[in-house]
Amino acid sequence: MKKDAAKSLRAFAAELGVYAVLVTGYFFLVLHVLGNWLYRLETQHRVVYAFAAVLLIAGQAVVLDAVTTVLFRLVRGRSK
Amino acid sequence: MFFPISNSHINPLYLVVVGFVIGILGGFFGVGGSFIAGPALRLMGVDWNYAVGTDLAHIVGKSIVAARKHRSLGNVDLKLGLIMAVGTIGGAEGGAQLIQALKRAGNVNAVVSWVAIVVYVGISVFMLWESHKTLKLHKGKSRRTTKASASKADHSAFGPVTKKIQGINIWPMINLPISGIQISLWIILAVAVVGGFFSGFLGGGAGYIRMPSMVYVLGVPTHLAVGTDLFEIVISASYGTFTHAIKGNVDILIALVMHTGAVIGAQIGVVATQYFAGPKIRLAFVPLPLIGAAIVIYTLVTGHKL
Numbered sequence: 001m002k003k004d005a006a007k008s009l010r011a012f013a014a015e016l017g018v019y020a021v022l023v024t025g026y027f028f029l030v031l032h033v034l035g036n037w038l039y040r041l042e043t044q045h046r047v048v049y050a051f052a053a054v055l056l057i058a059g060q061a062v063v064l065d066a067v068t069t070v071l072f073r074l075v076r077g078r079s080k
Numbered sequence: 081m082f083f084p085i086s087n088s089h090i091n092p093l094y095l096v097v098v099g100f101v102i103g104i105l106g107g108f109f110g111v112g113g114s115f116i117a118g119p120a121l122r123l124m125g126v127d128w129n130y131a132v133g134t135d136l137a138h139i140v141g142k143s144i145v146a147a148r149k150h151r152s153l154g155n156v157d158l159k160l161g162l163i164m165a166v167g168t169i170g171g172a173e174g175g176a177q178l179i180q181a182l183k184r185a186g187n188v189n190a191v192v193s194w195v196a197i198v199v200y201v202g203i204s205v206f207m208l209w210e211s212h213k214t215l216k217l218h219k220g221k222s223r224r225t226t227k228a229s230a231s232k233a234d235h236s237a238f239g240p241v242t243k244k245i246q247g248i249n250i251w252p253m254i255n256l257p258i259s260g261i262q263i264s265l266w267i268i269l270a271v272a273v274v275g276g277f278f279s280g281f282l283g284g285g286a287g288y289i290r291m292p293s294m295v296y297v298l299g300v301p302t303h304l305a306v307g308t309d310l311f312e313i314v315i316s317a318s319y320g321t322f323t324h325a326i327k328g329n330v331d332i333l334i335a336l337v338m339h340t341g342a343v344i345g346a347q348i349g350v351v352a353t354q355y356f357a358g359p360k361i362r363l364a365f366v367p368l369p370l371i372g373a374a375i376v377i378y379t380l381v382t383g384h385k386l
Contacts, residue, residue, distance in 0.1 A: 012351060016344055023340045030336055038332060039084045050325035053332040054318055057137050060339055061144035 015069075022064045030056065086130040086331035094124065095334060099138065099341030106342070107146040107349020109365050110291045110306035112139040112313055114284025115372035117338070126334070132283055133329030134338075136320040139285055141335070142342035143317060147310040149350040155307030157258040160268065160300070164290075164308075165315040167272025168279065172316065175280025193376050196282050200373035203292055204366050210296070211363035213237035218359070234301040234358035242299040259300045259308075271297050276316065285313045288369045295362065302358030 034056075041049040081092050098120045102113035114135050121131035150156050182188035214237045236242065250264040271293045279286035287309050294305035324330050353361060 012347075016347060019347070020340075020344055023343055027336050027340050031333060035084070035333060042085050042328070046326050046328065049332075050322045050330075053137055053325045053330050053335075054140065054321050056332055057141040057321070057335055057339060058144060058318070060336060061141040061343065062148075065145050065148055065343075 019064065022067060023060065026060055026064060083331055083333050085333060086126055086134070088124065088126050088130075088331075088334075090124045090126070090334065092337050095337040096341035099142070099338035100345040101341075102138075102338075103142050103146075103342035103345020103347075104349040104352075105345075105368065106139075106142050106287075106310070107149070107346035108306070108352050109287070109349075109361070109368065110146075110309035110313075111287030111368065112136075112143070112285030112317065114139070115288070115368070115375060118283065119375055121334070126331075129327075129329040130331050130334075133321070133324030133327070134331045134335050135284070136317050136324055137330050137332055137335035138338040138342055139317045140314060140321055141339040142346050143285075143310045143313045145343045146346040146350050147307060147314055149347055150303075150307030150310060150353075153303075153307070153350070153354065154258075155303045155353070156311050157256055157300070157304055157308045158311065159254075160256050160259055160294075160298075161308045161311040161315075163254070163265065163268050164272040164275075164312045167269040168276035168290075168312060168316045169319055171273035171276025171278075172280035172320070173276075174273070175277040175282075178277075178281055192282065193380050196376045197373050199278065199282070199289070200369035200376070203288060203369045204373075207292060207362050208366045210237050211359045211366070214359040215363065234303070236295065236359070238296045239299075242296060245297055246299050256300075259298075259304050261299050263298055268298065272312075279316065279320075285317055287313060288365075288372065291365070292362070295358075302361050303353055306353060306361070 038049065038052065041052060082089050098117065102117050105111060105113050105116070112135075114132075117135040117138070118128075118131045121134065122128060126134070147156060179188060179192070182191050214235050217237060218235050245267060246261060246263050248264055248267065250266050252265050253262055254265050254268060255262045271290070275286045275290035275293060278289050290312070291305050291309045294300040294309060295302055300308065321330060325332075356364070
């Protein structure tokens with residue numbers, strides 16, 4: 001029982017690790033590549049900026065969560 | 081680091097840590113955490129309008145991650161969440177309109193502050209009484225159950241009142257098999273409108289009102305209330321983010337940095353719910369509205385706007 005708990009805790013920690021790396025990478029990509037574009041949108045085209053804001057934050061959550069899960073399954077599959 | 085949209089300098093690590101803490105609270109309790117995020121952004125010199133809008137934006141992302149995780153654990157009632165989202169958006173508009181009316185009357189700060197204190201303290205005192213009484217009543221019984229079944233077991237000392245509310249037969253009655261209840265559509269909408277109203281009136285996602293309301297008024301098990309509330313927050317906070325962004329109140333770059341910490345915290349918070357029974361989650365919830373009340377009292381006494 002304790003072994004199972006330790007195993008699932010390790011798996012969860014690995015998933016979080018992968019997730020953290022992906023999210024941080026994504027953030028720096030957005031900040032450096034899209035930073036100026038987002039600033040211009042915010043000052044000149046508010047409606048487009050509003051759509052972009054919702055899409056970016058939702059995309060960060062949905063896409064990276066899905067990618068992490070797939071990656072985690074691959075990692076877990078190999079370890080088995 | 082300079083954030084040009086809100087014209088502010090903030091250490092990104094600070095934002096990540098704030099996001100992480102709020103993420104844990106959100107995943108575990110099903111709240112947006114605006115009562116912490118708003119003041120935390122204000123402390124760094126972000127204007128109040130940007131603090132409110134940016135907080136909503138980061139809540140969207142964090143709630144998506146937490147709601148997905150809760151859904152994989154069977155803790156989300158999609159049907160209930162969609163019905164509630166309609167009422168929440170309507171209620172939020174009502175709350176915002178009342179704020180505008182109070183602004184015109186010139187006493188918005190005093191009224192909102194006192195209402196917030198009464199609501200926050202009221203929720204905390206009630207939940208402390210209820211969860212403490214429930215835990216006391218079921219102390220003996222929980223010892224005889226296995227740990228796995230106890231973690232999702234949900235009892236409430238307020239149960240008889242909830243049963244009476246569920247028994248109110250006003251057409252159309254909605255069957256919610258995932259939550260294990262049948263209840264009038266109008267009661268669900270009333271709970272959602274009240275939650276939305278306080279969201280528009282006091283700010284944030286108002287999870288501190290909606291989550292307890294779902295448990296005590298609708299009779300939804302605590303784990304499901306947390307997951308469903310998060311799903312509902314995704315819809316209402318997306319709407320809020322969009323309208324705030326159009327008004328120039330969202331710095332999406334700050335929200336993305338906060339989100340990097342929040343998503344990790346949210347995952348930890350969701351997994352942690354598996355190890356606690358409903359009354360214990362509700363008991364642990366008690367300090368959260370009190371933190372909100374303390375912040376409001378601080379601003380009233382000192383005159384500082386956090």
